[in-house]
Amino acid sequence: MSSEALSLMNSFSHVYVEKNILHHPRTERILSFFPKAEVIVIERYKDVFDRSRQNYDLQFLSQKLILAEKTGTFIYEGSKACEDFGNEWFYYCTNALNCIFNCEYCWLKGMYNSANPVIFVNLEDFFAETEKLLQQHPVYLCLSYETDLVPFENMTGMLQEWGEFTVNHPDLSIEIRTKSALEIWDRIPVNDRIIPSFTLSPDPVIERYEHKTPSLDRRLAAARQAVDQGFKVRLSFDPMFSVSNWQMIYAEMIEKTMQVLQPDNIRDINIGTFRLSKEYMRLMRKRFPDSAAVQYPYVLKDGFYQYPQEKKDRMEEYVSGVLGKYVEKEKIFRLEEK
Amino acid sequence: MIYVFVPMYAEAAPLIEKLHLKRTELFGNIQTFSNEDILLTICGTGMLNAAVSASAVLARNEAGTQDFLVSYGSCASQKKKKGLYLLHSLKDKNTERTYYPDILYQTNLEEASVLTGSGVYQKNFSFTEDLYDMEGASVFHAASFFMGPHQMLFFRFVSDDGEIQNLNNEVMKNLSAQYADTVIEILKRLPVSGKRQEEVDLSQLYPDLGCSETMKRELNKLIHYAQLEKIPWKEKITSFYDAGILPVKTKEEGKKVFYELRSFVLDE
Ligand code: SF4
Numbered sequence: 387m388s389s390e391a392l393s394l395m396n397s398f399s400h401v402y403v404e405k406n407i408l409h410h411p412r413t414e415r416i417l418s419f420f421p422k423a424e425v426i427v428i429e430r431y432k433d434v435f436d437r438s439r440q441n442y443d444l445q446f447l448s449q450k451l452i453l454a455e456k457t458g459t460f461i462y463e464g465s466k467a468c469e470d471f472g473n474e475w476f477y478y479c480t481n482a483l484n485c486i487f488n489c490e491y492c493w494l495k496g497m498y499n500s501a502n503p504v505i506f507v508n509l510e511d512f513f514a515e516t517e518k519l520l521q522q523h524p525v526y527l528c529l530s531y532e533t534d535l536v537p538f539e540n541m542t543g544m545l546q547e548w549g550e551f552t553v554n555h556p557d558l559s560i561e562i563r564t565k566s567a568l569e570i571w572d573r574i575p576v577n578d579r580i581i582p583s584f585t586l587s588p589d590p591v592i593e594r595y596e597h598k599t600p601s602l603d604r605r606l607a608a609a610r611q612a613v614d615q616g617f618k619v620r621l622s623f624d625p626m627f628s629v630s631n632w633q634m635i636y637a638e639m640i641e642k643t644m645q646v647l648q649p650d651n652i653r654d655i656n657i658g659t660f661r662l663s664k665e666y667m668r669l670m671r672k673r674f675p676d677s678a679a680v681q682y683p684y685v686l687k688d689g690f691y692q693y694p695q696e697k698k699d700r701m702e703e704y705v706s707g708v709l710g711k712y713v714e715k716e717k718i719f720r721l722e723e724k
Numbered sequence: 725m726i727y728v729f730v731p732m733y734a735e736a737a738p739l740i741e742k743l744h745l746k747r748t749e750l751f752g753n754i755q756t757f758s759n760e761d762i763l764l765t766i767c768g769t770g771m772l773n774a775a776v777s778a779s780a781v782l783a784r785n786e787a788g789t790q791d792f793l794v795s796y797g798s799c800a801s802q803k804k805k806k807g808l809y810l811l812h813s814l815k816d817k818n819t820e821r822t823y824y825p826d827i828l829y830q831t832n833l834e835e836a837s838v839l840t841g842s843g844v845y846q847k848n849f850s851f852t853e854d855l856y857d858m859e860g861a862s863v864f865h866a867a868s869f870f871m872g873p874h875q876m877l878f879f880r881f882v883s884d885d886g887e888i889q890n891l892n893n894e895v896m897k898n899l900s901a902q903y904a905d906t907v908i909e910i911l912k913r914l915p916v917s918g919k920r921q922e923e924v925d926l927s928q929l930y931p932d933l934g935c936s937e938t939m940k941r942e943l944n945k946l947i948h949y950a951q952l953e954k955i956p957w958k959e960k961i962t963s964f965y966d967a968g969i970l971p972v973k974t975k976e977e978g979k980k981v982f983y984e985l986r987s988f989v990l991d992e
Contacts, residue, residue, distance in 0.1 A: 389909070389912045389913045390913060391913055391914070391915035392829035392830060392831065392910065392913045392914060392915060393829070393830045394828055394829060394830070395827060395828060395829065395830055399827070400812070400827055402824075424812065424827070424835055426812050426813055426824070426837075428813075428822070428824075429822065433822060433824065434824050437824065437868075437872075437873050438868060438872070439868065439871065439872030439873070440826070440872055440873060440874065441826075441872055441874045444826075444828060444874050445826065445828075445874065447828075448828045450826075450827075628990070628991060630991060632991075675948075676952060677952070678949060678952035678953045681945070681948055681949045681952055682949050682990075683942065683945045683946055683949060683986075683990070694992075697990075697992060
């Protein structure tokens, strides 16, 4: 058996589509992006997504897209492990599951059996559920939660629609969190309640752990586009990792970030060192025995694996201190301090 | 190992000949042929035969994450012209459950869906899938107890459109011979799984460090992480020996040295 190994198919060579949304306008829009793809009609997305014994790493090298209809719960209460930026009514929704990026530490790897992204095309039902919730109280909604939606925007146009929906619903605020460098921000209406949020990491961390994601420079260029459109951007230095020379590399990243974006254009910042729930960590350590990001001997505290408290404090306080040279303290959020 | 399952000898014969597979001893009533890399099983026609053979062979050989399963054989179709197809979905006619192998590799074959039923198709019912066979879905079901969907490939060649009067062993063998080279080429090019990081032998270090069972586990984790991050832990250990710090004389000393090693690795 010495011949050259078979090449992998390109990502999105195949699109699995649930039968009931085959002719949904958003399905047709997305499929038009993949004219050469093999379209496989399926009953329910879970028939493909939840198969047993899938190989996450291999699937990442040749991801297939799954288009489905979301049913059941549309809007979820935000997790305690995530920063709520002082918003009382903190929710998230899942317009998509999984991601085209491949961060070693991503909790989705502990949550799902498959590396294939699912996009739920029935955005109108998400809107209807949001409106129901808005009748009760204001809503702060994170859109890019179990995914990064920005890389899908050219094919889905969902964020633009969310933007327009938000403008028309004064009690709604949305956060669009991303590591993507896709410059979509001229298509999203500028509004104080629409919050572009960029997760930034130093290049050594990106190269080591955030596979397939854009470099710091490219992420900053996208953030700059948002600023130039008139948005005040949120920055997320979370998760931070204790790599060698971390003080220097995080300080350099912050300096560069401030140069490119200018402190006045920053709405707020959250910082946090890596943490992962016990359940996901157990599974990920088993699934990814050669990933340093998850094999680090973290300590278990309050159900989350994390750096020892002293190290965590040292890192977060250091980064908070460097940031404090550029922005007011009130703009810097640290989960621990809540 | 690549496990190949083919319902009838006539369909398998071209593969057996071209791959120079040797007949092996009967396992129950199951006939297999093999070389170093391939174990071909004549799994019999029909869903039950195929599932029983597949589970027996895969279990007996302890098939697992490093292996592949290839299912090859004939099928009927009213939609597709004669040719060899790679299956992307397999529906069990009885349970209506559909199975999806991952389509990860470029084979340049046209893809198709198959309906797997218990009886021979003789234009006696209609179906929406591209092809009809009597084994595919059941082989997938049995194999999924041992393997993931990324390890399975299903190939079918169209032998008829439901008119089966003229199908005999000779015809089947000749038809299969037309596609055998393509399948063999694919078999030869299936990727062998990558190697994992080598395990490190710490058996010498445990007693020298006075390790308790808990400390052993912590040390294993620490060194595994150091290996992944390419932190020069071996040099550090050597320096402990050179300085006479190792082997330790008491458990307390052991703990101290362990924490020094830990600080070094984790930069604490
Ligand atoms: S960008 Fe976010 S969602 Fe995507 S892999 Fe990385 S951590 Fe996960």
